[in-house]
Amino acid sequence: MxxxxxxxxxxxxxxxxxxxxxxxxxxxxxxxxxxxxxxxxxxxxxxxxxxAKEALVTAYLERRDQRWMAGLREAVAGAPEPVTAVFDWLATWFAEPGFRGCAFQNAYGELGAGPAGVLDVVHRHKAELRDLLAGLVGPDGPPGLADQLLILVEGATAVASLDPGPAPAHRAAEAARTLRGHP
Missing domain, CATH: 1.10.10.60 (Homeodomain-like)
Structure with a gap:
């Protein structure tokens, strides 16, 4: 039984x-x-x-954030070029079957400024991603580079949501290398 x-x-x-x-x-x-x-x-x-549905949506996004950020942290930990590792990880994600873009961008696109609990999770996720990128750049990195990398990550994700596959991540990685002064 x-x-x-x-x-x-x-x-x-x-x-x-x-x-x-x-x-x-x-x-x-x-x-x-x-x-x-x-x-x-x-x-x-x-x-x-x-x-309420808001509680379920919030819990779904919180769980997705934990898993997504853990996967990204694991990918960059100990990588010889951690910034490049971010875009390699994205390229793999973009090529997964069923890839449909960023769940947080999608949620915000659907729900906009409401419900507050959902919006809070979206903002925390993006802040956590920006903080991770800032940690990879380090305190001696060029000013503003973490914000520029965040724009590259978010932009590549948006482009890949329309045309899934690794190419947007590879193009964003090239731009990141240019921003960092590496060929």
Whole structure:
């Protein structure tokens, strides 16, 4: 006999379903009933765990941020050229099946300035990415370089969302090398 699903397991199933559906189809296009059906979690339990769609969207983005940033940190850790490693990692991500751009850019594009919890996660993610890039540049790097690299990362991601594949990351890496004064 199967043991009952715990709230932690139900939460994971809900977040897995939400991530797949929100990323593929968009936040506004996916209703809670569809998430319930995909996850196999009863609607009453879904709303007990996530009382509103905003709470589910926020949790989905927070989890995605943790995983995405951990993957990027791992890719640059110990790399001989950490800035180049950022763009190599992006190139791999851009070529993944089902790539649909940045979940944070997508969420902001759909929801704009509301709901506050979602917007807060989007801003924190971008600030964390900028801080990681600033750490790679270091205190002796050219002033403003971390902000310029952030624009290259974000721009390459936006271009790749329209035409998936590694080419936008490679072009952004060339621009990053130019900004850093490396051929």
């Amino acid at each position: 199967d043991s009952p699903v715990t709230d932690d397991e139900a939460r994971t199933r809900l977040l897995d379903a939400a991530e797949a559906l929100f990323y593929a189809d968009g936040i506004q296009a996916v209703g809670m009933d569809r998430i319930r059906a995909e996850s196999g979690v009863a609607l009453k339990r879904l709303y007990r765990i996530f009382p």
